Amino acid sequence: xxxYKYASPTNFYPLAGKMIPWFAIPSAILFVLGLYVGFFVAPxxxxxxxxxxxxxxxxxxxxxxxxxYLLMAFYAAIGWAFNARLSSMMASAISxxxxxFTALSLVTGSLWGKPTWGTYWVWDARLTSTLILLFLYxxxxxxxxxxxxxxRADRAGAVLxxxxxxxxxxxxxxxxxxxxxxxxxxxxLLGKPTIAPPMMAAMLIILAACWLYSIAVVLVRLRQxxxxxxxxxxxxxxxxx
Amino acid sequence: xxxxIVVRDLTLAWKSRVDVLSTxxxxxxxxxxxxxxxxxxxxxLRLIAPGVVWVAALLAxxxxxxxxxxxxxxxxxxxxxxxxxxxxxLVVLGKVLAxxxxxxxxxxxxxxxxxxxxxxxxxxxxxxxxxxxxxxxxLALIGSIGAALTLGLRGGGLLLSILVLPLYxxxxxxxxxxxxxxxxGMGLQGSLSLLGAVLVLSLVFAPWATSAALRISLE
Amino acid sequence: MGxxxxxxxxxxxxxxxxxxxxxxxxxxxxxLSDQQKRSTSVVQGKVITNETTS
Numbered sequence: 001x002x003x004y005k006y007a008s009p010t011n012f013y014p015l016a017g018k019m020i021p022w023f024a025i026p027s028a029i030l031f032v033l034g035l036y037v038g039f040f041v042a043p044x045x046x047x048x049x050x051x052x053x054x055x056x057x058x059x060x061x062x063x064x065x066x067x068x069y070l071l072m073a074f075y076a077a078i079g080w081a082f083n084a085r086l087s088s089m090m091a092s093a094i095s096x097x098x099x100x101f102t103a104l105s106l107v108t109g110s111l112w113g114k115p116t117w118g119t120y121w122v123w124d125a126r127l128t129s130t131l132i133l134l135f136l137y138x139x140x141x142x143x144x145x146x147x148x149x150x151x152r153a154d155r156a157g158a159v160l161x162x163x164x165x166x167x168x169x170x171x172x173x174x175x176x177x178x179x180x181x182x183x184x185x186x187x188x189l190l191g192k193p194t195i196a197p198p199m200m201a202a203m204l205i206i207l208a209a210c211w212l213y214s215i216a217v218v219l220v221r222l223r224q225x226x227x228x229x230x231x232x233x234x235x236x237x238x239x240x241x
Numbered sequence: 242x243x244x245x246i247v248v249r250d251l252t253l254a255w256k257s258r259v260d261v262l263s264t265x266x267x268x269x270x271x272x273x274x275x276x277x278x279x280x281x282x283x284x285x286l287r288l289i290a291p292g293v294v295w296v297a298a299l300l301a302x303x304x305x306x307x308x309x310x311x312x313x314x315x316x317x318x319x320x321x322x323x324x325x326x327x328x329x330x331l332v333v334l335g336k337v338l339a340x341x342x343x344x345x346x347x348x349x350x351x352x353x354x355x356x357x358x359x360x361x362x363x364x365x366x367x368x369x370x371x372x373x374x375x376x377x378x379x380l381a382l383i384g385s386i387g388a389a390l391t392l393g394l395r396g397g398g399l400l401l402s403i404l405v406l407p408l409y410x411x412x413x414x415x416x417x418x419x420x421x422x423x424x425x426g427m428g429l430q431g432s433l434s435l436l437g438a439v440l441v442l443s444l445v446f447a448p449w450a451t452s453a454a455l456r457i458s459l460e
Numbered sequence: 461m462g463x464x465x466x467x468x469x470x471x472x473x474x475x476x477x478x479x480x481x482x483x484x485x486x487x488x489x490x491x492l493s494d495q496q497k498r499s500t501s502v503v504q505g506k507v508i509t510n511e512t513t514s
Contacts, residue, residue: 035472044462053462054471061475097482104478108471115464135407142403146394155457156390160404163386163450167408170439174411177435181418217482224490231497 008087009226016219023219027212030205038202045199051115052199054108060207062105062126064214065133068098069168072140073161080158088154091161091230092144093221097214101135106130125179129172136164150229242327246335247342253312260295260308261343268348272355282359290359291420294352296321298373299409302380303402305344306388309336310455314392320459328440329452337381337448343395345377355401361424368423375436376416382447383408411439 006012025153038056045052072094079088109127110120121127147153254261275293276286313319322332352373353366361369387405391397419432 049462051462051463051467053468057471057475066352094384100478104475107474107478111463111471111474113466115467132407132410135403139404139407142400146400148397149391152457152460156454159386159454160390163383163408163446166446167411170411170442171407174414174435178414178418181421201429213479217486220486220490224486224493227493227497231493 007084007086009089010230011218012086013223013226016223020216020219023212023216027209030209030212034202034205034209037205042198042202043196044053048116049062051112054112054190056110056199056202056206058105058108059203060210061101061108062130064210065098065102065105065130068094068214069133069137069161070165072098073158073165076154076158076161080155087153088158089222089225090218091157092154093218093225094214095137095141095144095157096221097217099141101210101214102130102137104131106134107195123179123188125172125176128179132171132175133168134170140164145154242325243331243335246332247339250336250339251342254308254339257308260328261305261347264301264305265347265351267295267304269351269355271297271300271342273358276358285371286358289361290356290361291417291424293359294369295373295376295413295417295420296325298348298352299380299406299413301346301348302377303384303409305340306381306384306401306405307398309340309385309388310392311388314459319455323455323459329455330448331454333385333448333451334444337378337385337451340385341378341381341458345381346374348374349377363419365420368429369420372416372419372433372436375433375440376412377396379412379436379440379443380409382443382451383412385451386447386454389451389458392455392458412436415439 006015034056042053044050070089075087075094078084079091106127109130111122113122113127114120117124140157143160144153144157144235147156184220200203272294275289279285279289302361310319313322323329325332342377349370352369356366356369384401384405387401390404391401394400415432419429419436422429422432
């Protein structure tokens with residue numbers, strides 16, 4: 001396969017269209033399978049009761065939020081370094097899905113926290129870092145949204161994403177450090193669940209489903225971005241003529 | 242070149258000293274609002290003092306970022322600076338140093354007055370000043386990236402805060418952690434050396450990122 | 461769900477709303493730009509001819 005051919009947005013557009021069902025359909029199947037295993041095969045945990053079933057979606061969404069940030073920064077950096085427009089568009093397409101998963105992991109995390117810790121929100125190290133990750137996504141999305149010149153938006157987003165990636169480990173470390181300093185928050189009502197094989201299986205299946213879902217949604221959005229940019233380019237050409 | 246930039250920016254800041262002073266007054270007013278909102282119990286105020294002073298310092302230095310490039314951008318000086326053969330890294334470093342000298346340093350020197358309002362005592366006040374002197378240059382360095390990225394954008398100020406404040410969080414944690422440690426009598430070397438490490442890291446990386454951002458914004 | 465029904469179903473409902481919402485918003489965005497394209501019809505070339513393949 002000639003990869004260079006597909007590095008151009010117009011050539012990638014039909015290929016992406018053909019790829020979408022190959023990710024969307026398996027994603028739906030794996031979601032159903034994962035939820036079946038999670039709710040009918042996995043036993044009730046003797047510590048947490050059925051509340052632990054939230055982690056089947058909570059943990060994968062938290063992972064997706066983190067991975068997608070790294071992936072977004074990677075694509076943005078490639079797009080900037082090699083002037084590859086498609087790669088930059090990919091970064092913009094990923095950002096929204098990444099923010100969605102981060103928000104989802106916060107919502108499910110607080111719904112899991114209520115029965116486990118007794119409150120919807122504790123300033124636990126992981127929840128706090130996830131919240132900051134959401135802020136980083138919001139920064140990237142709002143920066144790109146407020147720049148009209150697409151080429152500048154792509155490259156400005158790349159700088160911000162790279163700075164964010166360098167900062168993420170420092171933020172995680174500082175929040176961890178801060179958390180050990182203020183030990184008030186770690187009230188645990190229910191113990192940690194012992195991970196039985198079906199629980200692990202359900203979590204991994206849903207993680208795979210989330211990956212496939214992300215790829216499908218990102219491809220749809222990427223195609224949309226390509227169309228919209230071609231339209232504005234065509235309008236601009238029309239206006240100049 | 243580096244010295245020229247610093248001297249020039251300091252002279253310009255002196256000419257518009259009202260701006261410089263209003264950043265300080267902002268800092269003073271924001272900190273003074275907290276006792277009014279929370280109540281005058283000294284024990285409670287002492288407990289929240291490190292966080293309050295540090296958050297106010299974050300906001301004040303964020304507000305001062307608008308001055309960093311905006312004027313030079315409007316009158317075209319920035320474009321000239323980009324065309325000079327001198328490394329842009331040094332230009333950025335010089336401008337950030339000048340900004341820190343007129344915003345970060347006075348802010349740190351003024352903080353004991355605010356600390357006294359919150360019932361902090363001798364040694365803690367000293368730690369507060371030291372932590373601010375170590376932390377505010379980091380705020381200026383990280384902030385310069387955001388200022389360069391949002392150059393000339395509509396709603397730039399608000400956007401800048403969304404970009405920059407999340408990146409300030411480690412500085413806030415280590416800075417207020419140091420003051421906290423000094424109040425509770427725990428060792429504060431840890432947080433101060435972490436703050437120093439963050440300073441070194443941002444000295445190396447931030448001017449580079451800011452230069453790249455300036456090139457992108459001015460193209 | 462042993463007394464935890466609200467939290468468990470609430471989580472999966474939130475999942476449905478967020479993921480489903482993302483898909484709905486995306487499809488509406490596509491429909492909107494399709495309509496714009498038809499009404500203005502300034503775009504020519506590859507992109508528009510391949511629209512039917514999805």
